[in-house]
Amino acid sequence: MMESSPLGGRAVLLVIGGGIAAYKALDLIRRLKERGAAVTVVMTAAAQQFVTPLAAGALAGGRVHTDLFDREAEHDIGHIRLARAADLVILAPATADRLARMATGLGDDLAGAVLLAARAKVLAAPAMNPAMWSHPATRRNVEQLTADGVAFVGPEAGEMAESGEAGLGRMSEPLAIVAAAEAMLEPGARRLAGRHVLVTAGPTHEPIDPVRYIANRSSGRQGFAIATAAAAEGARVTLVHGPVAIAPPRGVKAVSVETAREMLAAAEAALPADIAVFAAAVADWRPVAEAAGKIKKDGSGSVPALALAENPDILAAIAHRAEGRPGLVVGFAAETDDLLAHAGAKLARKGADVIVANDVSPGTGIMGGAENEVVLVTTGGTERWPRLGKDEVARRLVHWMADHLPEPRP
Template sequence: MLSDKRILLIITGGIAAYKSLDLIRRLQERGAKVRAVLTNGGSQFITPLAVGALTGDTVFTELFDREAEHDVGHIRLSREADLVVVAPATANIMAKMAHGLADDLASCVLLANDKRVLVAPAMNSKMWSHPATQRNIVQLKADGINFIGPNAGEMAEKSEAGYGRMSEPLEIVAEIEALLSPKEQPLKGKRVVITAGPTLEAIDPVRYIANRSSGKQGYAIAEAAAAAGAQVTLVSGPVSLGDPRGVETIRVESASAMLAAVKSALPADVAVMAAAVADWRVAHDSDQKIKKDGSGLPPALNLIENPDILKTVGHLHEDRPKLVVGFAAETNDLIENARGKLERKGADMIVANDVSPENNVMGGDNNTVRLVTRDGVEDWPKMAKEDVAKQLVTKIAELS
């Protein structure tokens, strides 16, 4: 799939640089031609000799290299590439990119570049979550930079874990193939709003009411819609998933906050309400932890209904999306309940699934859904949630 594609790989100074050697080989297996820029930091972890042995080409390391710069090499390098990949991308190189700094070969190449750029961040989880890094990410995405990862897991320090691990070489290769392969974009020019995950409704500072949703299906739909060319806003309850690629992600906790975020994201062409919103919340959550009083009786909780986000969107007079898709997670009478929801909520389609424990849908990687519309019911076989998302986006494109 990458036959004769030219990849300029920039390797910066992180322990994940060792993965870049495998990345070079994986790209070559698929027919790509790889040239490499190795920063001074990167050369502390892998050598120019190792990189050059794999690429079969000169490894570029210095900005003021008389031989390489006789024809303005830092400009030529990017001009001769189909894609520039920064892997690993440290917090330092991302900061330089975001602020337009150019004090070494890698940063000069990136500033003089006129090709698409893919960065694969790799750093300590605290560095990744630092406000400065997060600000730089927002700027880079606004500048059109593509991201892959980072993944969650154990850090090089062993005693720390979290987001910051560089994506695996094959994951990066798949993203490179997606960026360089021509693809249909049936939702190009469309705005899509998607909700995902659970909501948390506070009882006190310690306890809350929630659902078991992992957010995997909603996140997969957001990523598939973005890949189909849509401008996607994802409103997510608390989940452990990273932001989908190419998607504006707004994180909230409560149903009220989720509704407010959805309204702010309108108008849109399509709304996909995949979140598992808690039906109830306590009328007045306590600002202190509720203690046992020794009576053996639980505290009385005055529950009230949460706002119905799907119904609110489905019955809008102004700014109602052309297509409103809801989800029905049921444990019994699946189709009957889905049809009732379709009518009550003013939706155009309900994605119904049986979430009985034996089906392992809530938190699992697979799903079996049935599409319920006013025209009938369409049964889909069991498949990975990513495949459900792609098929659903195809259906949405047909109807919107």
Template sequence: MLTGKRILLVVSGSVAAYKALEFTRLLRKEGATVTAVLTAGGARFVTREALAGITGERVHDDLWAAEAEIGHIRLARAADLAVVAPASADILARMAAGLTSDLATTVLLATRAPVLVAPAMNPAMWEHPATRSNMATLAARGVRVAGPATGAMAEPESGPGRLVEPAELLDAVRAVLAPAGDGPLSGRHALVTSGPTHEPIDPVRYIANRSSGKQGHAIAAALAASGARVTLVSGPVSVPDPPGVEVRRVETAREMLAACEAALPADVAVMAAAVADWRTAREAGQKLKKEPGAAAPVLEMALNPDILATVAGHPERRPRLVVGFAAETERVVEHAVAKRARKGCDWIVANDVSGGVMGGAANTVHLVTETGVEGWPEMPKQEVARRLAARIAEALAR
């Protein structure tokens, strides 16, 4: 909860500015007070009246407001956290340069509170060397970053530059504001795996699955927001790194196992990655060519290491709580119960992936434990993550 926290929200010019309204609603639901600063560009996409209605506070947009001679200093000093969402390429550039050309940049330069930015812009703008340099400058000054996400843009193109969803941004706020040593998982180390693995066939092809990493990354964020020190071992994904989390990137199942073993000991391991069960027995050194009239190549397969069973059965550094995932297309609970026994883990989170769950924003899961099966209703993946983190905290507190 964010009860009593004072959030300064800067809304800059981006078509994604409408998400700032839902983000504000979530902040207020958590008990935070939100004061909004609207830039001239932001006002092109959302109105002062809309922001005022959601925040319940006056919206600020004028550096030279007659009623507040030093209003920018008051705004800067009154906040526990400043959030720029959406953060356009323009405001990021002005922040990096230390400019004070409007109320928003003046407040951001004057604040002593931590600053969190959520970039939102066209992929070409995000990938431009100037933006990359500006982001590096801001990061070196301690500015936190949430996103951007990858996906369809307002323009008919796709790529990195989407504003993260409001629930993800809320998780980032929780992680920034969680005091050191605070939270139900304070002092705990959590190991989380996420995303797919890519098993090479030749230098250009690989075996994989449709896992997006959204659920695993959400779990890592929720555990961090609960006070845990989190090591996230991630396969290739396009979702942004969760805030406050150490990320170790891998490609293959064997690399993921090595990274997991290197991360131990841990109090809890949540193995949410969709690891490829098989790899090719021999990776071709050159691209396999399709020859006219020739038969398709036969791929000899080999079993990948069983990461969940290895961590659950570790002779010396087994986490106190090991949570596996079971992605099934039929007889979901039956297969999950059998998997829990076979792998030696404590819990299994089972879900039906026969629909659009992989890559989607919502999930319907069953939590399988030694005491039985608990069905959870469909909910956003961030809420699944928060509920699972709360259950983990309860289990480790016993």
């Protein structure tokens, strides 16, 4: 057994889903056992088309469970016993079908029944074709499961073994899954325990009249994912968000606002914070005055004048505070040209510690999409990450912040 692993002596229930990535589950069993975990395996019918129960059982050192209606196991409600005995449940690979079943609460096979009955934390490692991962139905299911408390690791970008296509959908490697499992099992090892993280997310709506407004194109997904990832690392999280169609993450204090001025006031009210992440797509301008009624055409063909005023710069306002500045201030820069030049200028002008820059040019699919491709820009240089799911970008960014967060002031 590897020394000091949080997995030592823990009961891990590994649910192996269907898909060619199931072959990685065999190595995952070995890695879990190396760290002293007691591994019990459940295999779906589809998983057995790719790896055999005999192989999985030989590595786990015990019987593999496959059937909900097993006479030997179900005499004492075996699926409940399996679920309740586990300290952690890992679903790997987590296929699109299995995620959909989990999100809707289906328990018509042993894997589904176990996942429904589990009281332990659940870690899912998605693996599927890139088109399936980016499909709106899968994104909705992932958002629902995240809100339900399911943790995710991956997927990663790369070539798909079954189709030769490239994109986001490969299951994370066993060592990455093990690292995520260790972090979940060791609360004391959560890297932001005791810290307060402020996150802004989504657009702001600046009303023109009662039915129209100025806004940026933003779903809020990246900011919500960052809030979720920070909470998973033990942080107390305040999420200040504009109008979005996403349920607030579990365990996060969510503050809903509409305008940029409201967002600034809510962000300042949330201070002090150890980290502030400004991922919201705040409208730069607002109408000088909101019309009391809907502005209508008058038949003359003339266009009404719209006088604009500049909105407060929330990132700069917090980053330049003389008192109560967070120890780490993270800004975002969504650009359509000269990405690094604009991000570098924004870093210097606004006083942030790091700018997370992304190219949102038409055709990239970034703005409002399920994936992101970012460059971290600091005074020390740049760090470019591959195209990843927004949940994975969030997880990596939270780890980066934990590594770069200064010690709290006495």
